[in-house]
Amino acid sequence: MDRIPWAAMAGIIATVTVFAVAQGLTYPLLSFILDRQGTTPGLIGLSAAMTPLGFIVSAPFIPGLVRRLGGARLAILCSILAALALIAIAWTQDVMAWMPLRFLLGFFANPLYVISETWLITITPAPRRGRIMGLYTSIVSGGFAIGPLSLGLVGTQGWPPFMIGIAAFLICGLIVVAVVPRLPKMPQEGEATSVAGFFALAPLLLFGVFAAAAFEQILLSLFAVYGTALGSGEERIASLITCFIAGNAVLQILLGRLAERFGSARTLLFCALASLAGCLLLPAIFDSWLIWPLVLLWGGVSFGIYTMSLIQLGERFDGQALIAGNAAFAFAWGIGGIVGSPATGLAMQLIGHQGLPSSLGLLCCVLAALLVAERRRV
Known part of the structure; x- marks a missing residue:
């Protein structure tokens, strides 16, 4: 070993x-x-x-x-x-x-x-x-x-x-x-690869990073607005956000073990589908005690999209392409962080507070559909 x-x-x-x-x-x-x-x-x-x-x-x-x-x-x-x-x-x-x-x-x-x-x-x-x-x-x-x-x-x-x-x-x-x-x-081996050049090599991985960043930023910046619209107090909302961040932190090792056992591509699809399930369940159980385990798991699987993308980067690339890939990941993360919250805020203005789970769900749905399409193509 x-x-x-x-x-x-x-x-x-x-x-x-x-x-x-x-x-x-x-x-x-x-x-x-x-x-x-x-x-x-x-x-x-x-x-x-x-x-x-x-x-x-x-x-x-x-x-x-x-x-x-x-x-x-x-x-x-x-x-x-x-x-x-x-x-x-x-x-x-x-x-x-x-x-x-x-x-x-x-x-x-x-x-x-x-x-x-x-x-x-x-x-x-x-x-x-x-x-x-x-x-x-x-x-x-x-x-x-x-x-x-x-x-x-x-x-x-x-x-x-x-x-x-x-x-x-x-x-x-x-x-x-x-x-x-x-x-x-x-790593110096291989041809020098630019960040723009890497986008052509792994567009779906970069979309995964974009989705994970947008998901996190949307939830951290707008969950308080969503919770207030449903009549929840500030302390409860703050505690739910803390629970979401805790899920981010504590579940990544478990997801990493799943990736070693079942493959990072399958685990990435699982994270996208589980995040989508969380979006669909959120409105129904927001006032129930079930919201706590849901938000904890939701935090883990939504950030797991980034962890799985990082594992796939290491599996598929090395040398100078790996440096360019990590830089491209940072670029995609930044774009997701900037674009996600304003777009979801606009959706919430147009269709009300359920614009939050709807926007997050759409993001996860697109990612899952693209991952399924890629698996069928291979």
Whole structure:
């Protein structure tokens, strides 16, 4: 059996988790500050969209930067630049200045995710890829959840919450420095592939990433509106969202094991169909106790679409195509994050609160139909 390089793997996962904590903290922190300043909800939403926009714009540059600087150097540089961007955000406290700064935060954060996922896929033995990638996505989801929770400890006033984020970004760079001798070189074999070129190689995988990102963003941003329309209290809605995020985090290892046993393509189709079932059941059981296990499972299978896509990426691609694929994943995630919420918000304006499960269901239905069509074609 292939030996697993646990030290390198732990270093890579720790790096991204610390980064995820910092990013998970910035979204609610900056929204709270802008709300206190009397900023309109539309402008707060536009400000939040700058970070995923940074992901989208940076993605095409990453394969070339990795070839020029090397993975470790680029990761360390991005950690420092992200910390500097957050220092500038804390210093300015102005919504218009935050627009370009939040864009830069996304621009500098994205290469670190791409590099880390490429390293992880490169060193993971194929028979264990399902559970390792499941572990990775579980821990990173946990990191995103810890970010907002840390605000409960330090509050949202002054420098203390920003210092947590700045320290996390810098720790990230230090972890990379510590584990550099154990890290693999970025794969150089094969032809240089651009992000645009990768879209032609695996369009359905990228649609899966888009769907997973849109699903998560839609639910996190609009579930409160849906729950309020059905007469649910704020505390119950917040608890249901927490339950959804917990499902994201705790079920990925189990789904990874299923992928090892039944294949990642079958498990991806299962995740799409199970997510669709959740959309269909939501209106009927929202006021029942069954909503709690449903939301937990829903969180797991909807994020499982991304985990399965990542496993498939490792199964189907290597060398420079793998770096381009991870960058294309980041691009598709950014697009899903930006497009999903406004489109669903419009649907809810047009057809009422049931526009939320209808939009999510349509997304899952299209993905499932495309996956079935591809299986029949093969």
